[in-house]
Amino acid sequence: MLRKFIFPIIVISLLSSCIELIDDITIHNDGTGTFKYSINLSSSRLKVNSILALDSLDGKKVPSMGEIKNKITAFTTALKGQNGLSNVRSEFDEANLILKLFVDFKSVGQLEQGIKNSIIAVSKEKSSNELNESWIEWDGKTLKRSVPLTAFKRSNEMASSDVDLLKTGTYTSISRFDRSIERTDNGNAKLNPSKLACMLKVNTFDLRNNNKLIENSITLIPFKNK
Numbered sequence: 001m002l003r004k005f006i007f008p009i010i011v012i013s014l015l016s017s018c019i020e021l022i023d024d025i026t027i028h029n030d031g032t033g034t035f036k037y038s039i040n041l042s043s044s045r046l047k048v049n050s051i052l053a054l055d056s057l058d059g060k061k062v063p064s065m066g067e068i069k070n071k072i073t074a075f076t077t078a079l080k081g082q083n084g085l086s087n088v089r090s091e092f093d094e095a096n097l098i099l100k101l102f103v104d105f106k107s108v109g110q111l112e113q114g115i116k117n118s119i120i121a122v123s124k125e126k127s128s129n130e131l132n133e134s135w136i137e138w139d140g141k142t143l144k145r146s147v148p149l150t151a152f153k154r155s156n157e158m159a160s161s162d163v164d165l166l167k168t169g170t171y172t173s174i175s176r177f178d179r180s181i182e183r184t185d186n187g188n189a190k191l192n193p194s195k196l197a198c199m200l201k202v203n204t205f206d207l208r209n210n211n212k213l214i215e216n217s218i219t220l221i222p223f224k225n226k
Contacts, residue, residue, distance in 0.1 A: 018044045019169040019204060026176040027138060029223070031107050041097035048097055065094065071122060072099065078118035079103060084110025108138040143175055143218045147211050169204035171214065179220050186216040 020040040027033040041048050054062045063071075069092060076090040084106040091100045105111040112134065137144040180195040190199050202213045 021169070021171045021204070022174070023172075024174040024176070025136075027108065027143065027178075029140075029178045031138065031140065033105055033108070033111075035101075035103045035105060035111055037101040039099045042093075045095075045097045069094070074122045075118055076101070078121040079114060082110070082114030082117055085114045108136055108143075112136050141220055141222070143177075144216075145173060145175065145218070146215045147171075147207065170201060171204050171207050172199065172201045173214055173216070174199050175216075175218055177218075177220055179223070182219045182221045184216055184218050186214075188213070189216055189218075 022038045024036040051062060052065055056062055072090055072092055076088060079085055080088045085103055087104040089102050135146045176197045181191055181198055184198055186200060188200060198218050200214055200216060207213050
């Protein structure tokens, strides 16, 4: 859902390494919930650190660790000021290159808009057509999820030699609910035994070539009449 779209601003220069991306959203029956997002580059930390030691790579400036941490702080601060969002925090393990984001939200719509506003706030590009798209919708019964096109716009700027390295990366999308899932429209989605959670896991290279792999519409069972 938020693959690069949320933090490619921070790690786009590092995407030539093995990467593990996880977005995990919990939606309660009243529409409130919690969103968690993580970027894990620990398996490639030696390579990433060697890249960070450079001034530039393929003609592009390489951000310093200080600049990366400042961008994370700026994004987190921007999120804290968004309507409907609370308990916003980020954790960055500099030694292992693992970034985690946590956000509680009053509604899915406010979560999406808050993330968009924060991306614009910390990005040099103050507007983007890709940010006009909707990548998550919830009507109380059905959750529709996709991956923002911004992610693919960024990944298309990668050198062909680096793109192959995405084959070792994974993107996992997890959706959790208070009541059971009735059905999903993505055949690769897996439900847990209680049917209260749905998971999709794909290769980042495959996802780059076909962003529809992670698209999913998850419908819950109706509320029981009392």
